[in-house]
Amino acid sequence: MTDYDLVIRGGSVVSATDVTECDVAIKDGRIVALGRDFADGADTIDATGKWILPGGIDSHCHIEQESSMGVWTADDFCSGTVAAACGGTTTIIPFAAQYKGQSLRRVVQDYHARAEAKAVIDYAFHLIISDPTAAVLGQELPALIKDGYTSFKIYTTYESLKLDDRQILEVLAVARREGAMVMVHAENHDIIAWLSERLLAAGHAAPKYHGVAHAAVAEREATHRAISLAEIVDVPLLIVHVSGHEAIEQIRWAQSKGLRVYGETCPQYLFLTAADMDQPGFAGAMCMCSPPPRDKANQEAVWRGLQSRVFQVFSSDHAPYRYDDPEGKLRAGDRTTFKTVANGVPGIELRLPLLFSEGVMKGRISMSHFVELTATNAAKLYGLYPRKGTIAVGADADIAIWDQSRETTVTLDLLHENMDYTPYEGMTLQGWPTTVISRGEVIVDDGDVAASRGRGQFLPCDLPEPARPAAGPRWAATDGFDPTGNR
């Protein structure tokens, strides 16, 4: 008789604050003890010389989602979660995306139907609010927040998604009253539309002009504006997929003022540049995403933003569209221009190996900081902590065992994404998550996937810690007037 279902022996357990040499004992899907000299479990893993990390949380990924251009992502909830797991991620927070005229509740039901039978790891949902009608803001959104959908993304660009400033204020006021976290895609729509029209009129249709149209100034302006709107409403705000120093400066400025402004960046801003969009024919489309990759100096700025904690979250923004596919990036055929190419790059599988190799193994960030950026902070910012995002007694046994001696050359064949390319082809990475455990179950073992379809569970989220309504009124206007009308 043994007390434990699984014991992991001999590794170095990493949290966002500590590295501890200890064993991990697991029972009924949870971590029940950390220490030494446990009796063997029903199963025992020898992790001598390896790193025991919390499974990653990918808090920004688009799975089985129809884009604003009407193109479906290549990964569904099966291939997307298998790929995530193989890259050391054990929780995803994809989007349930509303388009204009749709009921938010209905959208959420649709995404549940897609995920339920397919997901192999646990998942929560962010909402995307594109149609903030009175019914959505007055009834559907508050009810959904209470049901565990406590974060949502808004857009300042894309014709079918963008909100104007007035609408953003109304949405932020609901977030403030209900205690939800707002994520914003910050790019100035009119700048991009105007530049795009001029570029196309001049015959500049190649993918590299996507980078010109999505100017860094457009990102900077919208970032500053979103921060200002959040400041007026007095609500936390997370700026997603930040591409470079122009937007970083705005976030750092806001943080230095004491505003609850958070930042997220992604692998494409560390490992790709605008030059990757400048390839023969339309091959540059493979590296097109929004905001676009910038240049080497901006890559360095993003590294510094990670190191100095301007960024709290490192996620993939996995938006997988196949390249040479009638449903993919080139679906407009010979009418293809940078405006018809679906925006997005894959990254759900390589997010963690890329940062582990180039961040931790090259000495840019510590092992604990890696955990903070890839798991713990997302759990805290989106209301999943401490069930997810840490290795602690009582937490779900979601664990990735990393072998830092494993050297891997990235090829498309290696990956489980339903893609026909990877932007990271040919990179040699040091360190790999060789064993991945979800709620105590080994689902990836040295490249073998043993995760049954549909085993993943939906995670209703608590109110995110930074967004929970304060005990007393936060509004500091001298006359006591609260423009949000909430208190």
Ligand SMILES: [Zn+2]
């Ligand atoms: Zn976005």
